[in-house]
Amino acid sequence: MRLLFVCVGNSCRSQMAEGIARHLGHEAASAGTHPARQVSAHALTILAAKGIDTSTLNPKSVDLFNAEDFDMVISMGCGVSCPAMRIDQDWELDDPVGQSLSVFEETAKEIEKRLKLLE
Secondary structure, eight states: OEEEEEESSSSSHHHHHHHHHHHTTOEEEEEESSOOSSOOHHHHHHHHHTTOOOTTOOOOBGGGOOGGGSSEEEEOSTTOOOTTSOOSEEOOOOOOTTSOHHHHHHHHHHHHHHHHHHO
């Protein structure tokens, strides 16, 4: 399945979702409405601990993507509004930015659970 994960900063939730989805065998990308300068260190730590390659992860703008190129576009939450892009599901996950590593771990577990439900 080709998945696009959308959020605001594209530094935490959507990056973890992209990495985990690829690890599970999906084609995946992520983007933000206001991309950060870099991926959160905690997000990278969580993915690396799962044996997921993070070398290609970087914040990207939603303007670089066309929803029609994906089977499903998933908003991570925060009321992301992408007027030029359809959103198929809104997972409404709290943004872990600036929080502890354990919060990132819980977010990653929830992302993985939801991805497995898509299969």
